[in-house]
Amino acid sequence: MVNPLWLFALSLGAAFLLPLVDRLGRRIALALVHGVTAAWLAAGIFWLSILLSGGEAMDFGTAGFMAPLAIVLRVGLAEAAGVTAVALTGLLAASSLTRSLRDAPLGGSMALLMVLMGLSGIVLTRDLFNLFVFLEISAIGTYGFLGFDDRKPALRAAFKYMIAGGLASSLYLIGVIYVYRLADTLNLDIAASGTALSGPAGTAAVFFLLAALLVELKPFPANGWAVDAYETAHPGVSAILSGASATALLLALWKILPLLGPAHLSLVAASGLATFAAGNLVGARQDRPLRMLGYSSVAQVGLVAAVAALARLSGLGDGGSDFAAMVAGGLLLNHLLAKTGLFLLAGAVEDDRARGPLSPLALAAAGILSAALVGLPPFPGFWAKWRLVRALADSGRWWILALVLGGSLLEAFYVFRWLGARTKGEAGEAPVRLGIRGAGPVLAALLLVAAGTLGGIRGPVPDLLLWAPWAAAAVLFLLDGIPGRLKGILSAAAAAAFGAAVWGRLDGLGQFFAVMLLGGGALFSIAALRKGGARRGLYPLLSAATLALGAILAARTPLEFFFAWETMTAASWLLVLRGRDGRKPALSYIVFGLGGAFLLMAGLAAGGWDGGTAAAGWPGLLVLAGLLVKAGALGVHVWLPGSYAESDDESSGFLSAALSKAPVFALFALALSLGAALPGGPWTSRVLGWLGLATALGGALYAVYQEDIKRTLAYSSLGQIGYILLAFAAMDQAGWTTSLYLALNHFLYKSMLFLAVAGVIQRTGTRNMYEMGGLIKKMPVSFLSVLMAIIALSGVPPLSGFGGKWLLYSTLIGKGWYLEAAVAFFASGVAFLYLYRLIHSIFLGQPKPSQSEVREAPAALVLPQLLLMAVLMAVSVFPRLMLDPILALVGDRFPTTLAFEGSRLRSALGYWDGTLTMVVTGGVFALCLAWMLANLHNPQSVRQFNIVFAAERPLRPETTHYAWRFFEPYRKALGFLTRERAERFWDAFGTGAASVGGALRRLYTGNGQTYALHVVLYVAVLYLLLGVL
């Protein structure tokens, strides 16, 4: 192994000679600096490779002696990783720093060299006093580095930083000297092996060491000085501080853990968790990106420290130190790369006052970095967080679990809020290109992808099929330059190929849903061909979301399931974000999506999926709650309408028709894992039933008042999912049959509606129904499609929708849920309102002169609609086409009440013969049609305004088309039911969290002395707590 001392000699030699080298030119000097960093990186990687292939950790003495006489450096796995991380961050930051370093005095370059060497020294040394020296080298390097390019705010921040740093180093020195006095050594390993430090004096001495390191780790509330620095320094400096410096300091903390007693460890855990929570709360209030990243930084570091302490404190997790290394290490790696990349990226972007959207590559990097930071799959943070949550659940630390997940959710909120704003940019501004400054962020993003993917494939998710979404997204993203239509076909083909690959391993339920989920993805990929052009981003995301849905079906373990679930959430969120006004809806989509996912995660981790006794209890209920959030049950539905409305039209269709079935599938899978029962007992079923019913009614009522065609459909989807939940909750043969039947039907007619509406919007250029009218003559196929779809949706015979209604009422009355049945009846009635309004306002009534040139929708929309119409017709005439498979799926888990006699389906209460109904209706209709035609004498078509209008000519179509606020009397009568209580509740909730964050951030007054006061008070309080513990 390379002796690390050579590297120190190299660094110092280079630093000392730098003033001389600089006379040859600054470029050469900078090349030397980066070269030295590269040498560190090479050494780190070399050590890692040796150690990972079974090499032993090695100690290196100085001056020909070993411990205790001399200082010893150690190269073990953690040290090698730390050195690699530090050097890597230094090189990543180089892309953004180089230009500034060239223009600034040489001190900046020297400071960079010193900081990186100091941090590596912190990582490598095993001597407590030597640790102090390296802490000071990196601190003084940092002080110099903060102000190197002379930005005024950074100078102010640096002074505050120095005050706090000075306090910390004094504390550390006091600790070191008393450790020496008591343990008679400065070597960590020797000190840890003895018992000299276990008395009260030893505890106090170690406390000082610990307090100093904790302060250096920027704990809440003693971290204002650090956040100010993060915000104001050159982004490259912030990146190194947040990435490399935090890594080294955490490793220092890790090193002294063996010296700590249980009381110390509790302090670390408590302080870390408080920092995590407070950092994220305050971060959520922050609108300046760099400062926001600063808060996120301190929060993440707090979490890592807490995990390390908890692991040691009580053997959290299975394997003790291995667990801690994996989880804390994984979180740290994730934080390191993501935060470094984000600081560099945000710095580059925010520096330029450029307000435009990001260029595609920058956007991809920003997306990857943000997603990684938040802990989405497949990045290292995801795997680490899963293990953490699992361990916390196993050991029953629910408060910590809730805190970790809540904090992560907050973090997701503000990071994605920033990302959303950056993605969209401001209208009319040129896209922001990063140029060379993009190298660092892009490289960090690539490393994250590589680390996460490797960690996943070689770890808990070796099944390559589950990685298909990511592969598809990557491939299509790389091909994003090629014509969009080609990508659409590729995307559809990918869905088909995935379906073929996965079909064999799915059970009946999986196959049933695969038809909807994968078929839906393919369908809407084809529909997307309606527009030419590259349509950047659409196809990769659509394909990823589709395949992720497939992966959900194919998942075998809870982790695999959750992996696919989060993949689906992430991809669909980006689809929403891609919409023109998708920024706000996408934010609430992802926040609720992740909120649901975290509930799911907690439940899964606690064994809510294993079908064991835990699953029947509240872990199962947690899973259920998570799924309900994703399904958009009333109360947590607020994310749904905006997302469906503002995403691209084909994406909306995909979300509503296909993706909304994913939670339904998961509900069934959950119930099946418990032997066709719900967790929590019979009350769950009753409550779920009412919840579904409320969703059905609420969705329908809200849909009635919308002017926006897509919002109408969105609320309609909400309502339909409500029926599916209601029927599912009945937990008997009829109920499940109904639920599955409704799901498939909903897929069919909601696809038709969204396809038709996409065509209408494309042709008219508006989503407001009252701005349309009379389109039946221009778009007859779309009209027919909508007509059939609304007949099916409303449940009017003879189309297949009636089957759903019949099954539903049979179920409810048979089950004894009478009031539920009555409310369901009411809700179904309300559906007529918005459906009639939909078709009337768009296709009937007065055509607008401005829309006289409108044509039928493109073939890419019409053909799928024709196909769906044919399918709908077929299953209406022959209901058994759908019901036989469904009945077989439900099987004999429950007492049988439904059975076919020929074409007649019999329930406990009644019967329904779909085929005969269709024949009779068809016959009667034909008869009436014949009668009408036979008696139609001399029919004349008249022009548009030829109507009897109180003997006057109507003024304009715009004023004659009755469409705006169509159901105003209804609002007058029943408007009190739809006052957006859930929205107000969540708004109030958000305001509450924001005001907590707002109150907390008042601590950060900007006064360096106050920050110092926080530091000292923090230490004092910690000491008091130590006494209590």
Add this chain to the structure above:
Amino acid sequence: MMRRVLVFLAVAGLAAALLPLALGTGVPEAPGALATAYLEDAPGDFGAANVVTAIVVSYRGFDTLGEVAVLFAATAGVGALLTRKRLGIGDAEPADKPAATEILVTATGLLTGLLVMFGVYIFLHGHLTPGGGFQGGVVIATALLLGLLARPESKLSHGILSAVESLSGAAYVGMGLAGAFLAWGFLDPRVLPLGRIGSLVSAGSIPVIYSLIGLKVGAELSGILDALKGDRE
């Protein structure tokens, strides 16, 4: 008021943590095992009469190298911060700088040479008597400080200072490497013969290292003083 209370509480809290430790550990009766080992082995190992120096330059020489690096980093930082450009000082010399007093100017002329000599003496005898490279370097820098006080308008040759600093630093690192290649480890002073304890030429390369450190520290502190004067380019 609130603030004062909090400051009081903070200081009181710190006192509560610190005083038991400072008062309670008392005065040791005898050095511990490590100290004893140093006291007994250092003369034999390195031939240095001053055990502290043996520790500072060899056993814990890595600390000292780091310490040099700290000073170096601070110098670099100060130098980068306080340039004329950044301080917003134009080329024009401020006219109203008071001239130094006659006493100071005369005394400086007398003392400068003595101070430099004394500094050199201190770091050359670092292995024998109290003192060493840092102390010597500081004394040398004092001479320069006197010069600056006596003639505020004088300019130190920044290039020479920087070259001395660089070369002595690099040479120090070179001595460390020499220890690794010629003796038993990085910074091992046993590159040169150890000599007789107590004589000037003894203790291996310790005097050489201390001289380099003295030069470097002298140059660095002079540089800092010069920079704080605020008229560096």
Add this chain to the structure above:
Amino acid sequence: METGILVRVGYALVSLFVITNYGLLLIGSMARISAKVQGRVGQPVWQPYIDIVKSTAKRNSIGHGVMFYLGPVFRLAGGVGTYMFIPAVYGSVLFRNFSDSGDLLLVMYFIFFGQLGMALGASEGGHPYSAIGVSRGLAQMTAFEVPFALSVIAVAIQYRTLDITAIVAAQQGGFWNWTVATNPLAVAAALIAFLGMSMHNPFSIVIAPQEIPIGPPTEYQSNLLGMLQTNRAIFNGAKLVLYMNLYFGGATDVVTMVVKTFLIYFINVFVGQAFPRFRVDQSIRFFLGVPTLIGIASVIIAAI
């Protein structure tokens, strides 16, 4: 299925013929009765026949588009179909219709078929008052469906079936077995709902736009109007038969059917003469108030 399909179609046509004539006469006689109540002479009982013949014989017809023409077709098919799915006379093969297509739920939902089609047809006419009328009608419909649904649920609970024939069968054996005797609350709720369903006063706001001489009936003329008028008779008849079956013991012969439906309809007209008209929001609140409570009570009674 002992009877052949052609025979069944033949029977159905006969049944349809009967109900059409009965419905027309019912409308005529009710108009006459109303006139008497108001102190007028009124129209002849056969006036509906005259209207239909007149309309159908018109030489010209104005059209606004395909859906406009299809509206009356949907409407009439809806009325006929609804009737076809109800067994009109208990035990009669002739009046069994096609009630084996589905149970009570099918009938309740098929009622919407004609209304929906008609609404669409009227909409294509482009007349704003058509849309206003439809919006009012739909809004009111959602409300009166609630007591009606509750009452139907009560019936279903009581007889443990949704099969209309079985419901009628369970009420055989005298007045005290009729629903009106066993669960009067259910009947009360259903009858109030019926007022709304028939759009008579006080719930006639739906057709108010037609009273000013504009709106759908004026847009629709010639044989299209004739079809609507025909449907009115059939549809009315179908609903009355349904009510009779559910609440009044059904009928074992045509005469009983005529008497019973006449009386049910009479209640309707009687109320219509006695009350003024509600606004839409008032009627919605009304239906979701007391009648719904009655309906819930009836369900509770039936469930206990």
Add this chain to the structure above:
Amino acid sequence: MSILEFVSRINPVAASGAVLVLVGVWGVLARPNLFKIAIATSVLETGVNLVILSTGYIRGRTAPILDSAADASTAAARMTDPVPQALVLTAIVIGLAVTALQLSYAVRLRAAGGGSSIESYGDEKW
């Protein structure tokens, strides 16, 4: 333990060092002037250095330098602990470096036109 006994056990160097530390901390927290903060930090460091030295002090012993008074064989019995002295040397120099840098920042901030009170440098907050 009587008070006298307790007082006699007190390490006077450590005690004075601790007091200096507290004074330094008070100065850092309570004096808003930038230069005074730097000086207070210096006082704090001096206090810490005293504390460090105090741990190596043994009553009645000589400095750890071999001379006529003590040769290698009797060193362990007659000399004080050399380690804290070696450490304090490093600590002093590092403290010096920090002070120099802190003062430079103070000079730099003043030169940029800000006040000499730290309260005037609070633009970054919340």
